[in-house]
Amino acid sequence: MKEKKRFVCQQCGSVALKWMGRCPECGSWNSIVEEIIHPVEKTASCSKKPQLMDEVIYSEEERTTTYIKELDRVLGGGIVPGSLVLLGGDPGIGKSTLMLQACGFLSRDKKVLYVSGEESAKQVKLRASRLGIAGRQLYILAENDINNIEAAVRELKPPVVVIDSIQTIYSPELESGPGSVSQIRESTVRLMRLSKEAGPAIFIVGHVTKEGNLAGPKLLEHMVDCVLYFEGERYHSYRILRAVKNRFGSTNEIGIFEMRDRGLSEVESPSKYLLAGKPRETAGSAVACILEGTRPLLVEVQALVSDSGFNIPRRQTSGVDYNRAVLLIAVLEKKLGYAMGHEDVYINIVGGIKIEEPAADLAVEVAVASSFKNRPVRENVVIIGEVGLAGEVRSVSFMEKRVQEAAKLGFTEAIIPYENAAELEGLKIKIEGVRTVKEAVEVALI
Incomplete structure (x- = not known):
């Protein structure tokens, strides 16, 4: 057969009929690369028969x-058999550490295969020893060829497989190098087919670009069942695990690690920990209560207002x-007369x-x-509420859950919308209902 x-x-992964300096789809320059596809002989495979929905047997206990706990929370209660999970994050943030620790726990009572495309087996062993991981049934495979990886999974038949990372895996049928759009797409398709046919849950570790997006085609996120992002500052100790796509659970949950x-x-x-220190x-510090999924979190909001040395003052947020933020500042200027x-x-x-x-x-x-005003906010006060353009304070949902979380941490007073205050009764915290920002x-201020 002809190549x-x-x-x-x-x-972006778009295919063109000829080479061009600029991609017509995404507009990027010098990103189009010639690839040679080696033909593969097609083999007949038996087709699966359609099933009635009522005949499919599944229960949540199969997770x-x-x-x-934090990883299980973000996954929606645990690992679903046959699922394909993509974990992305900045270099050095702790993606491999999280996966290796999870493998260590899982290997206590089941087989787990950890495929490393970036490190040798000895290097993985060294890192596992440093982390105190000694899984009885944890198998290590240092391999980049997707064909060899697929053969190893079918032979070992582990319930859980980790691929670290997808950017290092390649298919010899394609001429392009590892990390290219074609290689990432082909390898992910093969892994997706493997997870659905053989039944293991496969975790794929992926790198992110400087813009913060997962490297590779956007199609990659559509193919997998779950997309997790591991976030945080590299030089700070705390990390946040967030689900941006989850076919088997909520995308609002987060997990926090140190x-x-x-x-x-x-x-x-x-x-x-968010309120520590x-x-x-x-002046300039207030405490709010937000909801991440089903979990209420108390966070500290800091603000600094200082004289500007420029004709156009700066507005910066983190x-x-x-x-x-600009909208809220405008409300203070218009409704409270702050210059x-x-x-x-x-x-x-x-x-x-x-x-x-x-x-x-x-x-x-x-x-x-x-x-x-250079006036501090009163101690042990939590402040919750949405602000409208007219300077009014509007009600928010799940107020009782938020106020109860504040009471657990020793807060004695809550400033909340008047409509929410009328609905709360019997709480061990003083409720102050307000109608306007003024x-x-x-x-709130002393």
Whole structure:
């Protein structure tokens, strides 16, 4: 059979009939590479018969626990047999460490295959020894050829397989090198077929680009069952595991870990660590309660307002949407008369948490007002509420769960929307209902 040639964009994966300097799909320059496809003889395979939905037998008990509660939470309760999970994150963030620790726990009572395309078996053993991992049934395979990996999985038949990383795996049928769009796509398709046919749950470790997206074609995220992102600052000890796609669970759950000398450890009380080191009687600091999935988290909102040395003052945020922050600052200027036209405003969410829900709006407003007036927020007060353009404080959902979490950590007062305050009864915490941002600022500041 004759070899075929094609031209593939290494950024988006689109196929062109001839070489071009600029990809017509994504617009990237010098990203189209010629690839040679070696023909493979097709073999007949028996087709599967359709089944009635009622005839398919499955129960939630079939999930496999990793013995890492934070990982199980993000996965939706454990590992689903035959699933394909993609784990992405920045270099050095702890992806391989998390997977190796999970393999160590799982190998206590079942076979686990750890395929390393970046390290030798001795290097993996050295890292496992440092982490204190000595799994009885943990198998190591240092291999890059997808054909050999597939043969090893079919022969060993492990319930769980880890591929570290997908960028190092290649198929000899393709001329392009490992890490190219074609190789990543082909290897992932082969692994997906393997997981559905042979039944093992396969974890794929993937790298991210400088923009923070998973390297490879966007199709990669569509093929897998679950996409996890491991986030955090490389030089800080805390890490956040977040699901952005999950066919078997919620995408709102997060897991929080701390990187230590012996690997990653779970953070049992995230709110306590997020508030650790909070300054006392200092202007510009307020505490909010947000929901990540079903878990309420108390986070510290910090704001700094200072005189600007430029004609156009700076607005800089970390953990809060920039446009949302500008909107909230405009509300303070219009409704409370704060002159911030010549003030730089910096807003930060401590601990690397990114806030997406509007329940932290009121805490941001109070923190900015506190820094602007140089008046601290009263101690042991949690502030919850959404802010509208008219300066009104609007109600938020699951208020009772949020307030109860604050009470557990020793907070004695909660400033919340008036509508929510009317619904809460019998809580061991003082409730202060407010209707406007101006009223909330007057109540919160000393």
